[in-house]
Amino acid sequence: MPRPQRCRRVCAFPDHRSFIPEGEGRGEEVTLTLDEFEVIRLVDLEGFTHSRCAERMEISRTTVTEVYESARRKIARCIVEGRRLTISGGNYRICDGSAGCGASCRHRHTVTTEKGTSTMRIAVTYENEMIFQHFGHTAQFKIYDVKDGAVAAAIVVDTMGSGHGALAGFLGAYKVDTLICGGIGGGAQMALGEAGIRIYGGVSGSADEAVAALLAGTLDYNPDVRCSHHDHEHGEEGHTCGDHGCGSHSCGNH
Numbered sequence: 074m075p076r077p078q079r080c081r082r083v084c085a086f087p088d089h090r091s092f093i094p095e096g097e098g099r100g101e102e103v104t105l106t107l108d109e110f111e112v113i114r115l116v117d118l119e120g121f122t123h124s125r126c127a128e129r130m131e132i133s134r135t136t137v138t139e140v141y142e143s144a145r146r147k148i149a150r151c152i153v154e155g156r157r158l159t160i161s162g163g164n165y166r167i168c169d170g171s172a173g174c175g176a177s178c179r180h181r182h183t184v185t186t187e188k189g190t191s192t193m194r195i196a197v198t199y200e201n202e203m204i205f206q207h208f209g210h211t212a213q214f215k216i217y218d219v220k221d222g223a224v225a226a227a228i229v230v231d232t233m234g235s236g237h238g239a240l241a242g243f244l245g246a247y248k249v250d251t252l253i254c255g256g257i258g259g260g261a262q263m264a265l266g267e268a269g270i271r272i273y274g275g276v277s278g279s280a281d282e283a284v285a286a287l288l289a290g291t292l293d294y295n296p297d298v299r300c301s302h303h304d305h306e307h308g309e310e311g312h313t314c315g316d317h318g319c320g321s322h323s324c325g326n327h
Contacts, residue, residue, distance in 0.1 A: 081140070086107070087160050091159045094156070101156070102158070104162065109141075112140045194249050195252070197214060198214060198252075202280060206255030254274050254276065255275065274294060275295025275298035276292065
């Protein structure tokens, strides 16, 4: 039985997830995984040695070299052959900002709590201003920062190909404490509960209006929501690491 791979620590999701050559790209697109993206960022942009990169990503130097060479080949194909490059998936976990990474860490999604101020961070499964109805398949979340009962800021973030089992870790990396969604499977509920994220499921309609209703204490939700189709189709109860190849091991926030 092959030894399970260890998740590679990535400081943050990239700001841009696809690059298209001028004109029409030729051939199939090339996918650069998030761990490959992180190695390129640390080595080629930040100037890390492979040993220092290995320490940051909590993997071996040999693995860094393998990932780096794979990433460079993919980038070369895109440049030489005019292929579209997409950044998605991989074997990773998101840094929670607590490891003392220093200035090169891109982890920016933290909640600051001022003395005497009540704060929340609410995530809503999101598509075209509405609540997306299948938690495990959502391509985006809209995340709201709430201070003293009012929305202070909101951003829309892509899940970057994270599968249903990885989304608890994804939300944890963004310091989310509350989730509003439509259908959600039992395995995901358990993972979110372990992450300390409160769930308001079975909600539909406008994302903004649902958040406003939650803050007003009038949100209509189903405390016993269940997405049995999702569990049956994907085997969510035993699928702990989503679609990005973590295998059967433990992956930190996953």
